[in-house]
Amino acid sequence: MKQTQCPYCSIQCTFHMVQEEHFYRASPNKQDPVVHGKWCAKGMHAHVPVLGEERLQTPLLRQKGKLVPVSWETALHWFQANVRRIQQEHGKDAVGVYGGGSLTNENAYLLGKFARVALGTRYIDYNGRYCMSSAAAAANQTFGIDRGFTNPLSDLPHAQCILLAGTNIAECQPTLMPYLLQAKANGATLITIDPRKTNTTKIAHRHLSIRPGSDAALVNGLLKTIVEEGYVDWEFAQAHVDGYEAVVTHVRNICWTEVERITGLPKEDIQQVARTFGQAATGFILTARGVEQQPNGVMNVRNYLNLLLLTGNIGKKGAGYGAVTGQGNGQGGREHGQKADQLPGYRHIDHPDHRRHIADIWGIPESELPEKGVSAYEMFDKILEGDIQSLIVFASNPVVSSPHVHRVKAALRQLKGLVVVDLFLSETAQMADLVLPGSSHLEDTGTITTLEGRVTLREAVIPSLPGTKQDWEIMQEMAHALGKEKGFRFVNSEEIFEELRRASQGGVADYSGISYQRIRQEQGVFWPCPSENDPGRKRLFEDRCFYHTDGKARLVPVAHTQPQEQLDRQYPLVLTTGRITQHYLTGVQTRRTPALLQKASEPFVQMHPATAEKWGVKDGEIVRITSRRGTVELRVQCTDSIREDTVFVPFHWGEEQCINRLTSPLLDPASRMPAFKYCAVRIEPAEAASHKTKELAEISS
Template sequence: MAIQWKKSVCPYCGIGCGLMVGIEEGKVVNIHGMKEHPVNCGESCTLVHNFAPLFTDRDRLTQPMIRRNGTLLPVTWDDAIMYVAHEFHRIIREYGPGAIAFYGGAAAFNEEYYLINKLMKGYIGTNHVECTSRLCMASTAMGFISTFGADAPPTCYADIEEADLFLIAGMNMAVSLPVIFNRVCAARKAKGARTIVIDPRKTETTAIADVHLQIRPGTDVALNNALAYILLEEGFVHEEEVAHYTTGLDDLKLILKEYSPSRVARITGCTQEQIFKAAHLIGHAKAMLTFWLQGYNQSTQAVFKNNTLHNLSLLTGNFCRPGAGPLSIAGESNSLGSRWMGVQSHLLPGMRFVTNPVHRQEIADFWGIPAEKIQSTPGRSIIDIIKGLHTGEVRALWVMSSNPAASLPYTQWVTEGLEKAEFLVVQDILHPTETTVLADVILAGAQWSEKTVTLVSSERRIELAEKILEPPGMAKPDYEIICLIAGAMGFSKEFSYTSGEEVFEELKEITRGRICDMNGVSYERLRNTIGPQLPCPKTDHPGTARLFSDIRFPRPDGRAALLARDYRKLAETADDDYPFILITGRLASQFNTGTRTRRIKKLTDIEPNNFVEIHSADAQRLGIIEGDEVEMASRRGSIRCIVHIKDHVLESNVYMNLCCGNSPLSEDDKQVNFVCNTVYDAHSKQPELKCCAVKITKVASI
């Protein structure tokens, strides 16, 4: 039988690469990039090429399970759904709706998250609804909102070919976003575009930099302020013109007086010469495109980092035109879509906020419920949900398509919180995971290509992920499971959907007239063409490549905000007891904490053991050689790992990958999140997963 090829879109990172999935005798036999897709033009990363084994992995969930007498046992769907509904009702009756919380993964899809919001915020009445976008892009979202007025990435990937300067901050693009990195490299070669990379570690990405600003971890705000200082002092800013489309220039100039290049050189560890060179590249650029990721976002100063980076674009007119502006690319496939569907505790669907009475009334009218049913105060962030499990204020947690026992900081504390849950429901495609082993109920979900749903990429492009295979055994699409639970709780009429398409036709109405407008989109259109970029308000609309091209922003006065932000030190700094600052990152062969990819032998064999990178001078002082086993400890926990001695990090810094989970998927505890900190940015509530203080001790050989 010849291979049949089906069109789809990648379920991993937020780029949204078009894929072709090869099916033979009912099995996926090959996956490769779609040549005609404008995002990746046939390219794809190693994760995609090795996805097929997940369809037949021995740990695929094929039916629901309930814990009885301490053991998880297979049950029917009727038993599982009725048990979940009964326990949710009991907890609401005894403790109120605020005792129930939800946490999902940003790789889940629009239809699923619309339904979760409708059920949890609209009908149950709890705003404790979160997803992993809180760990990934919450700070980017708050940076966009505070600077520009909306969580709406304004640029597009086509700007890469138009730019003459790339500013890449807080990410190893070559590893985390290889398809985009290849486009950046091609643009450099084709038109001589220059590159500034800001990273405390030497990486594959810094290798292409014209200027590598190897700053001390967490000093980005000071650096950005120094760059703005030079731009203003040396006449690169047309102040009268900037004042037409921004507010706050005078306040910014006042605070920048404290950020002279000489002072910032001492703060960051960069030389004044490097800072001036970077500022001059920005000042002379005709079109600067900025990129950033978790090195910015997972920080207690994350929103300020975003704001000060945007200041550089606004001061130099690098905005609202081809090749210029901020290009944020999420770490998970539907991070933007999940936010637009309202899956954070302060949001409602369609880019609305629970604190806004007009927004609450709009959503209540749409759902046909009293406005007072929707709580007017934001719910708990995921870190605060775990705190609530510890205190008993949160009694039940419903987890979908996520593995918080591996992905959240301070793993032991998170696990203890999940164990304290009175009722833990985990809806996933795999078992065991670090989270499913703690569950009272496991619900077997269908994964990508086993259901038909939509997602929104980081350039606001909406795409259809078509059902290609039947889910294994009794597994069901997540939207169907949500509807079954809602129905069993007494909301059958309100959740009587028969397909993802029916859900989509409803949810797109709630986006009408907004930046996320999907009303020109249908499943049929997405099946027949490449998905358009949003907003796309009408069926004959081609989509919107760039936002705010009229230099009008969705703020009350129509102007963007230049924000004066002061630098603050890391929440946890090195001291005599914990003399190293740990920074974290990704492997090209693994995705996030590796819940899926660690099961794929070809990927795991590339780097089977987690390791810590140590500077040679520090290794010499500690009496450590290449390949030694060390214990790395923080104030929260410790892990053991192998040493790689490389001068990629600064002295007194160490680096570790986040891809290795703890038990049950590995023999030893190697997950870096055992030592990471739960503190978070006050504005975005995104945890500071990237930096914490640790000590390193050589493990004595037996």
């Protein structure tokens, strides 16, 4: 019996793998310090696709239009020739790297090093840009540090009020739910802000069914009440917060009529929520993609942090902030070099001292370290513009996960070399010139940083499958193929982590005091942890000192912003997307898990019965959903748990069922996160829409 971790969400529940004759069985770990033996349906079956027949076990090379099995030697020779030719013709930046939030810290670190040292390219980013980059940017701007949760999860039951904004924890991180239920049992008031009634809103005392895209206005209403009714912690604000006066002045001038019009909520409901939060001795705010995946996602989060800090709810048990991370290692993935603008230790790539430190660790002149690149979605712009000629995609599926998928596919078709490293022939891998079989969570030892900032160690429990290699081995062999052996001679993941420790030392995300031995002994260590004698910082800001140079947090007034993509007579409804319990991200693994696929075999469009009646569609029938970018046909699921002006579709499917054919590529100006949560659409019966399309085609001809 061996212990491993779930590959899916950011809770990273542990379980045991037991081999019984010719198959493996998983069982929950009751000694898990975070979830205490809880697990969800996805984690329960996480080993099934990994050991299934669709798992890739040999490199595939496109020959005469088809992907055919080849040896590793042939694959790496093609890779070498392709990269060298492209970089000789177009420069080093002509090859880009697109990483993934499921990679271990070691693999994320090595991928960043591979991109900047072996390839010498500025163009590297990762799919975490789609996940919680807006929360990350907001936390950095406000606190001077970005760690998903400012407090350990064990603090949640001590909060007297918990505000959950744009997060459906019951379906996305179900093993976190016991903390909320315990808080409720302890007398806490739970408040949810979501355009839909979900399994999370069902446990709440109050639910604000907000109009999508109106979070900034809602929080301004909350702040106006907090200020005018005397719930501001003035002593804390004056001593530890910069900019609070401007926020106070701003919200005093807010017009309630405007707040009601924008949010679709009555003044009295907003005031009652503000009073509940303001009167609580300890308050916690949790945000997720519903707040962040908007063109103004960073400012949305900053306004929630305005609310948190004006009430003094930080740096103590039961009071803090949590960005509910979506991916398993979304936190660690951005700390150590996968993001375009960051270097290991959460250092800034354009900061001279930061560059020198990393260049010294990597044994290269600082001048050879590339400058900042662009965000994940903007890399496809660079492909279409001809700046990027070849792309290496590592453990990601942007053909399904990106907005405006048609444009992404057009970009990938234009490449002179697409290399994909994955466990399966994903939708992106199917477009590749070269596919390399990577390693799964069961085979690849490495550290994962959970949403609360706890660095955990996921041990390999089975040997690599025949024909596959560890992810870090693949990166090293690609580096060797390019003649870059120096700096890529690691013999195991622990050696990579030891270098990561040195690289992160002195950075904001300082892991230098963390070792594999400590993690095993202590069941995880919180960062920052600057020395082996340091216990790790479980709760940030207990000394009321923030990470800006003056030690103060930063508040800013946030304006009421209207969605850039407006509704009109042609596109009168708001489309918002999200997850369902049975599936994870683009479904590459969960759609290959029979027990999960049986319960959720196809996507759907959820709409209010009154909306369905208005647009002439019925529950259970196929409808056509059209945005300014494309069309998808899905089955209707009528429910009164959603606003009449909003429809919801899960995003776990690809090809003809891919809802990201429709979504908006508008990006937040600071985080560069796409606006997945707001898209103008129309709904019509599929049969009627087909007749209309046929008539238009006949007229055109």
